[in-house]
Amino acid sequence: MKILEAKETVIALAGNPNSGKSSLFNALTGSRQHVGNWPGVTVEKKEGRFSYRGLTFRVVDLPGTYSLGAHTEDEIIARDFLFSHPDIVVNVVDSTNLERNLYLTLQLLEMGASLVLVLNMSDEAKAKHIEIDQGRLSTLLGTPVVMTVAPRKEGIPELLERIVTLRGREPRETFRIKYREDIEEEIAKIEALLTLYPELTHRYPSRWLAIKLLEGEKRILQEMNRQSFMKHVFPQVEESKKRLIDRYGEDLETIFANQRYHFITRLVQECMRRKGEEKGTYTLSDRIDRVVTHRFFGIPLFLFTMWLVFQCTFALSEPLVGWIETLFTFLQEKATFILENLGVADFFISFLVDGVINGVGSVLVFVPPIFLLFLAISLLEDSGYIARAAYVMDRLMHILGLHGKSFIPLLLGFGCNVPGIMATRTLENREDRMITMLVNPFISCAARLPVYVLFTGVFFARHQGWIIFSLYLLGIVVAILTAKWFKRYLFKGETSHFVMELPPYRIPTVKGLFIHMWERGSSFIKKAGTIIIAMVVLIWILANLPFGVEYASNESIIGKLGTAMAPLLAPAGFGTWQTAVSLIFGIVAKEVVVGTLAVVYGVGEEGVGEMVRQHFTPLSAYAFMVMTLLYIPCVATIGAIRRESNSWGITIFALGYSLIVGWTMAVLIFQVGQLLGFH
Amino acid sequence: MGESISLSPALENYLEAILNLSEKNGTVHITDLAEYMQVAKASVSQAINTLVSLHMIKHEKYGPIEFTLLGKREAEKIREKHCILKRFLVEILQVNPHVAEKDACLMEHVVSEGTLEKLITFLQSQLQEPLHRERGIEKMSKAQVQSLNELRPGTKGKVIRVAAQGFIRRRILDMGLVPGTEVSVEGVAPLGDPMEIKVRGYMLTLRKSEASHVFVEVTEYARS
């Protein structure tokens, strides 16, 4: 096994959340990983390759962990990978926060990892007058230490050199913390027993294993329980545990954590100096926080920020959308003209102009608002505000049956529900995670925006912003009620926990912002590019079959399908076969709803408005938007739910539930609206 | 519930009794305890087993009962509360000492924990005179131990115990809140819940329900 892969050296990037692992990954591999300034951005391990001096390296960017005693999903991913013996572990450490960061370092060293310690954010440390004696730290820990500023690639050449030197070298002697005498005694007793089983000590250092057994590390215990010979070891472990508990009056977890932190305190005293600044002074970041988390200003500021995000998204994108529309109308005319002159068959012209060009147009029109929205979300993430938002909102979210951290997946959901659902992994508690995941589709993603823009533009031109806002709000309200209901009846588990770090504010780099915007935006376009255009073309074809029918008439396949469904939608005020068809295709991707309407009404993008005006009333238009907001999530979202919940049962439940909620709400709004005299 | 190691009133009484007896006689046996508390030996054994499983005391069969560090601290805390209540009743309200003894007991176990904690803090400030009659108390009242969630922004202190259990305990320890660590309370979220503390040079937020498991020896009170 090992021999086959000998050419490739596996490097694991490990470290506390938000220490700069992904930035370093990008610096090493040149690939654009998502980088953000709130703990828990990387929720899956990501891999990349690079070569240096003719050697190939495989780098694995792990989710952040505070320690190896994992309890969240992403921490488990990181721990399991680290336990699987990567060749080299690059431990990325935030230099401004050595004390806490070194806790993981100690655990990695105790495990016997071939480790390079990277003191990242050394620029920030310098600004804070923190001086670290690199050489001393390296001697005391017995491991190479490199200083870096990952986003500026400072220190990367040195890091590469260290990695090359370390490669293939057996770790000399494993690093050891000297625990108190009586603890060492017990460790030695267990170790003595463990060394009787070489098959075990080949895999793990015996001292480390002894410590983990004392600590009661779950994964290791599980693994050890499977070994029959461990029954000779466990009694000693129990005895040692009992003795230490009696002596210290604390449990073993505390004893070890305590000892490690004491070690670190001494280490830091010896290797780190804070100049100029006194201990008690507050940084700019702290002072900003006094306002952002202020008793009176905190929440208004939060709401204002959210409002700003959406206003900017729409106001700034408006002119761009106009230009794109004009451009495509022009293109369609020109293409028709040229193709007709060339003598191309009508059927084919229609295919190109009404199908293909129209399809591309209906995608591009929505690119500006979506990119701007992602830009805004990236700005919140990179600056560090988003962690404050979780802190400010936790009480409320907790009352609503969610968690402060649920807020982040929900916010991402405004961009696209898929990353939103992926981000639920940072939640520690399964109940919290499932609920956040299941309510996420009710958060109005950017792909639903085209429908709102179209309908509000036609019927509510003067109050467009407010009507759209009301839809977002409705989505939120439904999500909240659902969460409360689920918490109450479906997941009656224990309440969750909230222990979260507030990272210091950072000024986002323009490059970073645009990278994020581009990554998320382009993945949206990719989805759009493939699915939407394919769907628009498919609909065009279905609208023309069987041969000879009038284009997109109710004689066509698509028309028949819609006709069958229309009566079900009638109570909601939009019981026409055209709307039924557009909703069916909306399941594939919500952004095709408008494109579908264009095709089934037999008009181009610019003509949809007029057709909508003829077929809808303001009330039924609103009901239709509500339906689009709430009914079955798109296929990509369904896939994400299936993957993250790891259960078809939950996925199917999510589908059925949202369909019922969507239909009921649409009907309710239409019927009640009529009673109140709206039309 | 179930997470904190809050003891039942009966167990608290046992701990206090063991403390009193051990100070009087040096060693404590089940028989003495049964006699002192006027209950059957069987029920004493049962309570002792529970206390052993909670790591409060150590006890070998037929051997003497001994405190663990944790148990001793807990017992002293319980007795301190008891004494302060009793003193309040006797010294300020002029209640008959016999009645005060009984009533203090009742009050301790009927009032909710949070209220009691606050009441004790308040009474302590009222009863200025140090207590000389009972050993150990003076020391405890000097070192103000409070749970983290009760501290106002600006308060500084040192962690002395993390009483949370299971996974939340692990997380609290991992984040560096181990006994001996200095903490300062920085603020509370606008809606009053998660609180923000500074620990090991960084900002940590946690819910008050979680902070209530962290006991802090206050070194500097909030100014105002």
Ligand SMILES: Nc1nc2c(ncn2[C@@H]2O[C@H](COP(=O)(O)OP(=O)(O)OP(=O)(O)O)[C@@H](O)[C@H]2O)c(=O)[nH]1
């Ligand atoms: N000033 C400065 N900022 C940095 C440095 N390295 C990373 N950052 C910033 O720190 C933030 C977090 O960086 P990431 O690379 O996402 O951190 P991570 O360790 O991958 O975080 P998780 O995936 O959440 O565990 C980003 O805003 C980066 O731009 C550095 O050396 N100096």
Ligand SMILES: [Mg+2]
């Ligand atoms: Mg990352």
